Amino acid sequence: MTDTVHVLNGPNLNLLGTREPGIYGAATLADVEALCRAEGEALGFDIVFRQTNSEGALVDFIQAARGARGIVLNAAAYTHTSVALRDAVSAVAVPTIEVHLSNVFAREDFRHHSYLSPVVRGVICGFGPQSYVLGLRAIAGLPQTP
Numbered sequence: 001m002t003d004t005v006h007v008l009n010g011p012n013l014n015l016l017g018t019r020e021p022g023i024y025g026a027a028t029l030a031d032v033e034a035l036c037r038a039e040g041e042a043l044g045f046d047i048v049f050r051q052t053n054s055e056g057a058l059v060d061f062i063q064a065a066r067g068a069r070g071i072v073l074n075a076a077a078y079t080h081t082s083v084a085l086r087d088a089v090s091a092v093a094v095p096t097i098e099v100h101l102s103n104v105f106a107r108e109d110f111r112h113h114s115y116l117s118p119v120v121r122g123v124i125c126g127f128g129p130q131s132y133v134l135g136l137r138a139i140a141g142l143p144q145t146p
């Protein structure tokens, strides 16, 4: 049986590769998806890859991941604002890796705080699209709960 990992993306990440290449690089979200699918295949994961600009939809995506092997979550700006997302991550009890393309700690102060970090399994930031690959590998390395 293949384990499912949900790779969930928040607001404006659909614009990747079209603007601000100095911060976020040249890869598009479709490129990131292809990378995740290739890594997922290597690790034996079925990848569900989704993006939304809406906070409520992201809550729904997290809830839909209940029972999955893991979640790789780039909540984008909602990372720094959303108690609703934090509550959703806590509620589903699925091992979640918070990822960011950029090194948020090398950026503005408001990006240094995450509502999600205290309730996720771990945080990876600053490696561009490789942050997602590292997130998938982190899930693969976690002990599996029955």
Ligand code: CA2
Pocket (backbone or CB within 6 Å): 011, 012, 013, 015, 016, 017, 018, 019, 020, 024, 074, 075, 076, 077, 078, 079, 099, 100, 101, 102, 103, 104, 111
């Ligand atoms: O570095 C990351 O992955 C972020 O989660 C990206 C968010 C930002 O608010 C977080 O602080 C860090 C922003 C995503 C917006 O992506 C864009 C891509 C291209 C052009 C404009 C925005």
